[in-house]
Amino acid sequence: xxxxxVLLRQRARRDRWQLTIWIAGIGLLAVVSAxxxxxxxxxYAGRENILRLAIANPxxxxxxxxxxxxxxxxxxxxxxxxxxxxxxGFMSTFLAVRHSxxxxxxxxxxxxxxxxxxxxxxxxxxxxHGFLANVVLGGVVALAFTAGRLDAYGSVVxxxxxxxxxxxxxxxxxxxxxxxxxxxxxxxxxxxxVGLAYVVRGLGDALGRPGADGIHLTPAWTSxxxxxxxxxxxxAYASNNLTPLLLSAALAAxxxxxxxxxxxxxxxxxxxxxGRAGRVNAxxxxxxxxxxAWRLQLPTIIGWCIGGAATGLLAGTLSKLAEQAASADxxxxxxxxxxxxxxxxxxxxxxxxxMFSLVGVLAAACSTQTVIxxxxxxxxxxxxLILTAPVDRTRWFGDYLLLGTAAIVLVLFSGAxxxxxxxxxxxxxxxxxxxxxxxxxxxxxxxxVYLGVLALLFVLLPGLTISLGWxxxxxxxxxxxxxxxxGVPEWARNLSxxxxxxxxxxxxxxxxxxxxxLVIALAAAAVAVAVMRQRxxxxx
Amino acid sequence: xxxxxxxxxxxxxxxxxxxxxxxxxxVSAGEVHGFLGPNGSGKSTTIRVLLGxxxxxxxxxxxxxxxxxxxxxxxxxxxxxxxxxxxxxxxLSGGEAIDLISxxxxxxxxxxxxxxxxxxxxxxxxxxxxxxxxTYSKGNRQKVALIAAFATPAELYILDEPxxxxxxxxxxxxxxxxxxxxxxxxxxxxxxxILSEVEQLCSRVTIIRAGRTVESGSLAELRHLTRTEISxxxxxxxxxxxxxxxxSHDLTVAAxxxxxxxxSDKINxxxxxxxxxxxxxxxxxxxxxxxxxLRHYGEELAADGVKATAR
Ligand SMILES: Nc1ncnc2c1ncn2[C@@H]1O[C@H](COP(=O)(O)OP(=O)(O)OP(=O)(O)O)[C@@H](O)[C@H]1O
Ligand SMILES: [Mg+2]
Numbered sequence: 149x150x151x152x153x154v155l156l157r158q159r160a161r162r163d164r165w166q167l168t169i170w171i172a173g174i175g176l177l178a179v180v181s182a183x184x185x186x187x188x189x190x191x192y193a194g195r196e197n198i199l200r201l202a203i204a205n206p207x208x209x210x211x212x213x214x215x216x217x218x219x220x221x222x223x224x225x226x227x228x229x230x231x232x233x234x235x236x237g238f239m240s241t242f243l244a245v246r247h248s249x250x251x252x253x254x255x256x257x258x259x260x261x262x263x264x265x266x267x268x269x270x271x272x273x274x275x276x277h278g279f280l281a282n283v284v285l286g287g288v289v290a291l292a293f294t295a296g297r298l299d300a301y302g303s304v305v306x307x308x309x310x311x312x313x314x315x316x317x318x319x320x321x322x323x324x325x326x327x328x329x330x331x332x333x334x335x336x337x338x339x340x341x342v343g344l345a346y347v348v349r350g351l352g353d354a355l356g357r358p359g360a361d362g363i364h365l366t367p368a369w370t371s372x373x374x375x376x377x378x379x380x381x382x383x384a385y386a387s388n389n390l391t392p393l394l395l396s397a398a399l400a401a402x403x404x405x406x407x408x409x410x411x412x413x414x415x416x417x418x419x420x421x422x423g424r425a426g427r428v429n430a431x432x433x434x435x436x437x438x439x440x441a442w443r444l445q446l447p448t449i450i451g452w453c454i455g456g457a458a459t460g461l462l463a464g465t466l467s468k469l470a471e472q473a474a475s476a477d478x479x480x481x482x483x484x485x486x487x488x489x490x491x492x493x494x495x496x497x498x499x500x501x502x503m504f505s506l507v508g509v510l511a512a513a514c515s516t517q518t519v520i521x522x523x524x525x526x527x528x529x530x531x532x533l534i535l536t537a538p539v540d541r542t543r544w545f546g547d548y549l550l551l552g553t554a555a556i557v558l559v560l561f562s563g564a565x566x567x568x569x570x571x572x573x574x575x576x577x578x579x580x581x582x583x584x585x586x587x588x589x590x591x592x593x594x595x596x597v598y599l600g601v602l603a604l605l606f607v608l609l610p611g612l613t614i615s616l617g618w619x620x621x622x623x624x625x626x627x628x629x630x631x632x633x634x635g636v637p638e639w640a641r642n643l644s645x646x647x648x649x650x651x652x653x654x655x656x657x658x659x660x661x662x663x664x665x666l667v668i669a670l671a672a673a674a675v676a677v678a679v680m681r682q683r684x685x686x687x688x
Numbered sequence: 689x690x691x692x693x694x695x696x697x698x699x700x701x702x703x704x705x706x707x708x709x710x711x712x713x714x715v716s717a718g719e720v721h722g723f724l725g726p727n728g729s730g731k732s733t734t735i736r737v738l739l740g741x742x743x744x745x746x747x748x749x750x751x752x753x754x755x756x757x758x759x760x761x762x763x764x765x766x767x768x769x770x771x772x773x774x775x776x777x778x779x780l781s782g783g784e785a786i787d788l789i790s791x792x793x794x795x796x797x798x799x800x801x802x803x804x805x806x807x808x809x810x811x812x813x814x815x816x817x818x819x820x821x822x823t824y825s826k827g828n829r830q831k832v833a834l835i836a837a838f839a840t841p842a843e844l845y846i847l848d849e850p851x852x853x854x855x856x857x858x859x860x861x862x863x864x865x866x867x868x869x870x871x872x873x874x875x876x877x878x879x880x881x882i883l884s885e886v887e888q889l890c891s892r893v894t895i896i897r898a899g900r901t902v903e904s905g906s907l908a909e910l911r912h913l914t915r916t917e918i919s920x921x922x923x924x925x926x927x928x929x930x931x932x933x934x935x936s937h938d939l940t941v942a943a944x945x946x947x948x949x950x951x952s953d954k955i956n957x958x959x960x961x962x963x964x965x966x967x968x969x970x971x972x973x974x975x976x977x978x979x980x981x982l983r984h985y986g987e988e989l990a991a992d993g994v995k996a997t998a999r
Contacts, residue, residue: 426781
């Protein structure tokens with residue numbers, strides 16, 4: 149028992165800043181969104197109007213939630229809950245992997261496994277630690293919404309739903325760490341599961357059945373396949389029904405049973421997916437820094453491409469639905485146009501461009517990970533093996549930029565191809581093919597800005613590459629996608645590259661922001677290359 | 689003789705940490721040069737400057753007469769390097785990593801020659817090249833770097849504690865490979881804490897402490913700076929006779945033996961005196977490198993409360 153408390157304390161200590169930032173950040177988001185919605189959509193009629201338009205438009209529902217009436221607090225829940233649940237999921241999966249697979253990778257777990265703590269105690273400690281983190285998170289969210297003058301009981305239900313989602317993904321993350329050999333792989337699988345849960349419930353909302361009053365919606369059955377969907381089903385502030393959360397608890401329990409069964413059959417440090425014996429000689433193409441970087445990053449790039457393709461699939465199939473919705477209700481076009489900051493295209497063009505802005509985020513994240521990989525090569529000491537061979541450091545650096553650019557193009561391309569094919573498959577207008585590719589090209593500048601700016605950061609402040617890299621993506625998404633909703637001032641929203649992504653709508657498309665972003669990306673990359681010429685290798 | 693490595697007054701600062709503080713190092717062509725110093729004295733930092741991975745804060749460094757920072761790529765064609773702490777790519781096999789490094793170094797142009805060298809080294813180092821990087825032990829990771837370094841002939845080998853993870857048999861193999869390289873005319877800079885290794889392999893050594901050179905020269909020269917231990921049977925020798933022995937230090941009589949030490953350069957003056965005393969059971973222990981080493985490490989050890997016993 150005492151080893152457990154030691155391990156618990158160690159986890160709490162190690163995570164004290166990271167979890168504080170996660171929990172405080174999510175809480176802050178809750179407070180801000182409650183007050184911003186109250187300000188922006190103060191009157192009931194206005195909210196009712198928005199809901200009507202949203203219900204007529206699948207892509208809004210996809211990014212928001214299930215409309216459940218025009219009451220202010222229910223409206224807040226509609227707008228922000230799925231995003232809070234998404235964040236709780238990420239917080240929990242990262243926590244799970246951090247204290248399991250990552251520990252084994254670093255060899256620290258072996259030190260613990262050799263102590264009386266044995267093998268299961270660290271897992272139990274991680275479990276309790278993660279559970280408590282989510283309880284605190286739920287409490288903070290409940291308090292935040294209550295402080296934002298929303299109904300107190302509904303706020304508690306919301307907090308419970310956020311916490312239940314987090315616990316559920318804690319349960320998903322721990323077995324993922326058993327299966328995968330690396331923490332990178334485990335994080336990718338677990339975070340991918342969170343993303344999938346978000347999309348699956350989004351599908352449920354997008355394909356839901358509107359109520360007779362036009363401001364309620366019953367989500368389609370797919371929502372019942374997603375832990376985030378179960379959280380939505382509580383109908384906080386409306387029906388306040390806690391029973392769907394039992395599903396989250398049940399899934400978590402199943403995962404944990406699986407976890408302890410798996411762990412009984414596995415050596416410390418080993419993985420269930422056994423490694424194959426490697427090659428004696430390298431294949432002919434593994435001969436330079438670029439081919440090496442490609443080989444190292446390929447699984448990651450494939451992962452993001454799958455994400456791009458999945459989003460493309462939604463874009464292609466939903467565009468047909470949107471077409472139908474639009475012909476039924478002309479105001480839909482206006483709402484979409486507002487969401488997409490102007491433009492004069494058709495509904496389906498707009499919808500494709502909204503969906504592709506998500507592909508753009510994936511591409512930016514993929515390029516971010518390329519730069520992060522470069523930094524990891526530097527800290528792990530493997531870059532040293534390359535740079536003590538006759539390889540110029542600027543060439544090595546340039547190769548990673550090249551790889552990052554290729555990765556962006558591949559993610560966008562897989563989105564565009566799948567979107568085109570799926571639009572054609574559901575009998576959509578062949579013009580959707582051109583729209584898909586135009587929308588994909590429009591995402592290029594913002595993603596390249598991320599690549600260039602992070603590369604510059606790598607050169608100037610290498611120690612911050614990894615932490616700031618993801619933070620920049622997070623801030624960009626927040627300002628670009630939620631900034632307007634939450635009443636963030638325009639100058640701040642303009643900081644996000646995603647705010648400036650062109651909206652391709654036929655001949656009238658304004659590409660000037662895109663061109664400017666290209667210039668910025670190129671300038672940042674050029675400065676980075678120039679500084680790299682003079683930069684030492686900095687392993688720590 | 690040509691100078692291969694030359695640093696003068698080399699200074700390297702990391703923020704407020706002064707890693708190198710006026711380091712002088714000179715390595716001539718064809719020699720195997722031992723590079724010694726306590727933990728944290730700046731050996732690895734010096735090596736990183738010589739490889740152009742780090743930039744000196746002041747002072748000069750030259751390798752083959754070129755600037756290691758600006759001419760890094762050109763120099764690296766002539767250098768084989770083994771880092772102190774070898775890390776490998778988790779999902780590349782050892783064999784793949786060796787091939788990759790060798791290809792980068794241009795050592796695979798003659799495929800048959802390279803393949804022969806690689807397979808010979810794989811064999812002598814008893815290395816399994818099929819495992820993935822993450823599953824190798826420390827010693828085996830080091831073997832990857834060693835095989836990659838020796839598979840492509842180099843004019844200069846820079847080795848940073850290359851045997852710290854090897855077992856004694858592999859150390860012997862390593863010694864052999866160094867001998868091969870030296871016989872082929874390569875120059876070697878070998879940083880090490882293992883004195884027997886340095887004594888066996890190196891013709892010259894440089895000892896540094898706290899980023900400064902404290903001693904440099906051939907082993908024979910350095911031995912002159914140390915003391916030789918002499919002892920013989922005490923029976924029949926009077927105190928007065930002992931007082932006649934010149935240049936003796938720390939003279940003690942215990943357990944029936946007289947012991948003292950004498951500066952290695954004074955030994956020729958002492959021996960005739962011992963002959964006139966007709967001493968029995970004479971032993972003369974030449975200074976070990978260990979003694980030399982401890983003399984320079986001694987101050988730090990003393991600060992930590994450890995007594996340098998060899999004095
Ligand atoms: N990147 C860095 N940042 C700050 N200080 C550093 C850095 N690299 C080395 N140092 C410091 O410089 C000094 C010399 O370190 P170095 O690694 O060169 O020692 P060493 O002689 O190789 O030691 P060892 O025998 O333990 O390998 C140490 O005090 C170390 O802490
Ligand atoms: Mg060192």
